[in-house]
Amino acid sequence: MTELELALVALGQDVEVPAAPDLTPAVLARIEPRPMPRPRRRWAVVVAFAALATLTATLAIPEARSALLRILHIGAERIELVDELPEVTLQHDLEFVLGERVTLEEARRRAGFALRELDEPSDRVYLGDKGTVWFLYGTPERVRLLVAQTPRLRLASDLILKKLVGPQTRIEPVAVDGSPGFFLDGEPHLVLLLDESGQVVEESARLARNVLVWESGGVTYRLEGDFDKEEALRLARSLG
Amino acid sequence: MEGRPPDDIALAERARLGDERAFEELVRTYQGIAFRTAYLLTGSSADAEEAVQTGFVKAWSGLRRFRPGAPFKPWLLRIVANEAHNRRRSARRRAELELRAAAAHPSGDAAPSPEGAALGREHRAELLAAVNRLDDRDRDVLTCRYFLELSEEETASVLGVRRGTVKSRTARALARLREAVTSD
Numbered sequence: 151m152t153e154l155e156l157a158l159v160a161l162g163q164d165v166e167v168p169a170a171p172d173l174t175p176a177v178l179a180r181i182e183p184r185p186m187p188r189p190r191r192r193w194a195v196v197v198a199f200a201a202l203a204t205l206t207a208t209l210a211i212p213e214a215r216s217a218l219l220r221i222l223h224i225g226a227e228r229i230e231l232v233d234e235l236p237e238v239t240l241q242h243d244l245e246f247v248l249g250e251r252v253t254l255e256e257a258r259r260r261a262g263f264a265l266r267e268l269d270e271p272s273d274r275v276y277l278g279d280k281g282t283v284w285f286l287y288g289t290p291e292r293v294r295l296l297v298a299q300t301p302r303l304r305l306a307s308d309l310i311l312k313k314l315v316g317p318q319t320r321i322e323p324v325a326v327d328g329s330p331g332f333f334l335d336g337e338p339h340l341v342l343l344l345d346e347s348g349q350v351v352e353e354s355a356r357l358a359r360n361v362l363v364w365e366s367g368g369v370t371y372r373l374e375g376d377f378d379k380e381e382a383l384r385l386a387r388s389l390g
Numbered sequence: 391m392e393g394r395p396p397d398d399i400a401l402a403e404r405a406r407l408g409d410e411r412a413f414e415e416l417v418r419t420y421q422g423i424a425f426r427t428a429y430l431l432t433g434s435s436a437d438a439e440e441a442v443q444t445g446f447v448k449a450w451s452g453l454r455r456f457r458p459g460a461p462f463k464p465w466l467l468r469i470v471a472n473e474a475h476n477r478r479r480s481a482r483r484r485a486e487l488e489l490r491a492a493a494a495h496p497s498g499d500a501a502p503s504p505e506g507a508a509l510g511r512e513h514r515a516e517l518l519a520a521v522n523r524l525d526d527r528d529r530d531v532l533t534c535r536y537f538l539e540l541s542e543e544e545t546a547s548v549l550g551v552r553r554g555t556v557k558s559r560t561a562r563a564l565a566r567l568r569e570a571v572t573s574d
Contacts, residue, residue, distance in 0.1 A: 154568055155536060161517055162537030168435045170425035170442075174417045177446040183410065245550045246472055 229313045229321070229332065229363075244290040249278030257283050263301045263369055266389040272297070287375075295375040295385075301368060313358070314340040322379065324362070326371075326386045331364025333379045362386055402462045406453040413453075417446055420463060423538070424470045427548075430533045431474040441477055445470035464540070464547035471530075471548050478526075513571075520570040528563035535560055 151159070245251065257275045258265055261283050272285035281301050288294035315321060318337035325331065338357040362373045362382035371389070373382050398419075404412035421442060428438035428445070449469050456465060521529060534545040535556070542560075546553045 152564075154564060154571075157514075157517055158521075158532060158536035158567075159539065161514055161521070162533075162539065164514065165430070165518070165537060167426050167429050170422045171439060173421050173425075173439065173443050173446070174414060176443050177417050177421075177450075178410070178414060180443065180447045181410070181413070181450045183408070246468070251550070251552055 229315060229334075231315050231321070244286075244293065245276070247278075248276035248284045248286070249282070250276060252277045261299075261301075263299075265299060266371070268297065268385065268389060293375070295373065295377075297389075298370075298372040298374070300370040300372075313361075324364070324379070324383065326362070326364040326366065326383065329364050329366040331362060331371075331386075333360070333362050333382060334358075335360040335379070398462045399459055402453070402456060402460075403458055405450070406456050406458065413450055416462065416466075420466055421446075423463070424466060427467050427538055428470050428474040430537055431471060431530065432478050434477075437477040438474065441470055441473035445473045448473070461544075461547075464544040467540075467544070467548045468550060472550075517567075517571060520567055523570060524563060524566060527559065528566055531556060531559040532563050532567070 252260070252275055254271075254275050257277055260277060262281060265283055267285070270287070272287050273289065274286040276284040276286065278284055278298075283299050285295075285297040286293060287296070313334070315334065316337060316339065319334055319339045320336040322333045323330070324333050338359055339361075341358045358374055359376055360374070360378070360382065362371075362379070362385075364371055364386065371386065373385055375382075377385070398416070401412045401416050405416060424442045424445060425438055428441040429435060432438050432441065445466065449466050452469065456462075521532060524532070530549060531545065534540045534548055535542070540548065542553050542556045546556045549556065551559075
């Protein structure tokens with residue numbers, strides 16, 4: 151260590167920090183009991199969602215916010231239509247939500263599936279939950295475009311990505327090179343990460359902008375940014 | 391990483407599976423370092439307390455995402471640091487830390503350590519003022535590395551960046567600090 155570094159360590163020891171209060175009772179009072187994992191049920195849920203996906207993919211959505219169509223599912227995503235978005239603590243640190251920052255080479259190596267990339271190289275790459283690979287264009291503070299790819303196999307994990315969509319968000323079924331998908335726009339919607347008991351893993355909650363989501367070859371793709379449907383579809387088709 | 395991993399790994403795994411007693415033990419073990427981290431990042435006792443509480447509550451929810459066998463401390467500190475940052479942002483630059491150096495060691499104390507001697511040469515108050523003038527990014531990395539004495543790897547985890555980034559940010563922050571101290 152240099153002299154300056156030694157001085158900083160010493161300074162750190164002398165900086166006056168108030169005594170830490172015992173927060174244990176307060177923390178324990180705020181946590182909810184959590185059921186133990188039940189793997190068998192998880193598979194049942196996955197199968198049920200897959201069946202629902204088949205059903206919904208064949209239907210036209212527009213005005214239909216009927217009971218039948220309140221939950222849509224595509225690939226690793228579950229889209230739930232609600233009358234009012236719940237109040238949750240939004241996570242503003244996007245990097246925290248996306249996961250571990252990695253190099254492109256590392257992402258390619260660790261993804262476990264063939265990544266599809268736009269011609270324009272992304273500014274950052276992250277490896278997130280369920281093996282999702284994120285390409286971020288811009289900076290975490292000013293995102294121009296997010297491209298996410300989640301392998302379907304990872305659905306066996308105990309987390310579910312859920313979008314909560316309010317009445318002001320439009321959902322339109324689309325096809326990307328023959329693969330079924332949805333385009334969401336109008337109003338931002340909530341993106342939540344749920345554990346298998348349905349509890350929100352809170353720090354993942356954030357607001358998403360316009361989104362195109364589709365599944366192809368066992369991978370769920372998501373594009374998120376300030377684009378219209380045509381631009382989103384153009385970007386989707388240009389994924390190499 | 392540090393001396394506790396075997397216990398922590400077992401406790402974190404039990405907590406991950408829903409064992410509240412195991413989680414309680416983790417809270418007791420880490421609330422001290424969590425509070426110190428949050429306080430150094432916010433400069434406010436009340437904000438630090440809230441950041442730690444909320445951080446632990448989110449950690450409980452987020453344990454499902456926790457990779458079994460991974461070190462618990464940096465994972466927890468990242469959540470707490472994130473909460474602290476949120477509070478610092480919402481306070482709109484109250485983040486200008488007003489850390490005060492503790493009173494000088496009374497005479498009769500043991501002889502100063504080499505670090506203490508080094509600090510004497512650097513003029514503690516002046517150095518602290520210079521640290522306070524650094525921007526958030528510089529101060530955060532120095533806080534983690536030297537005030538909290540976290541390793542580069544732990545700092546990377548807490549700040550959510552790569553280890554190489556910690557290295558480069560630390561070098562830059564030290565250079566700026568050195569310049570600030572020598573130009574005063």
